[in-house]
Amino acid sequence: MSRESHAPANPYSGAPAPANPYSGAPAPANPYSGAPAPGFDTYQAAGYPPGAPGYPPGGYGYGYPPAPRTNSLALASLILSLVGVASCITAPIGAILGHIAQKQIRETGESGEGFAKAGIIVGWIITAFMVLAILFYVVIIVWAILGTTAAATSAP
Template structure:
């Protein structure tokens, strides 16, 4: 768009631009017809105001005793939540269970090391799931994966141990007497 606007081919002029508006416009005077109503129109009558001087005290408070606001107190419908907003924390023992169980897979190369680490990972997973049920934290899936992987690796290590033991026992060259 050009400034000032150019006339159209038929010779007519486009309408003029709107005037600029200030970023901040002061409010009209208080009590004016364009402004806000005076405060008397919004005041609660003294007979209905529970905090007015001379008003009867609410149940549980002596006359003349200051009634506290209950914002933020436990049990208040206006109180803050017990937990901050956002995601719940992940249980550290669930993470440890999954890590130890995954390391036990590599430990299968070391025969007994994989089986021992598998048992440790599975036990950590069971403890983590109990803690998650009580606290409501995240990590239930990781704990379950740690349990499954840990017990599977332990079963593989025991199976390989039994097979190797049977093969050694049945080897004719291994007799010593």
């Protein structure tokens, strides 16, 4: 018995031998590679003659509309009200500017309503603290004057 008779049968015996990759012959095109076949124009639409005029390429669209401008009085109102924390003089000016800015914003449609409202709130709160502090100092001074005068008159 020879060894050849025990070898399994080759199911591909009728198929041609695979091509030698080093032979220099071009390999067949892979239909799944995504590359176009030779002579196929990827930019040409099917059913239209080559070079047919078309629409120009699409642009980037209109984009976003510009943001509305911020009212400058509203910004000045907030800044003066915040500076009023240190100076106490600019706080009522900032509050008044905030009211004017709100009127302008309603008429023109500008942005900055939050700045104006914050300027009004901070400005009037700082103004109220300033008025309370002035009243406190006046009361202390009057009390000191009256206390000194009363002590001087009751002395034996």
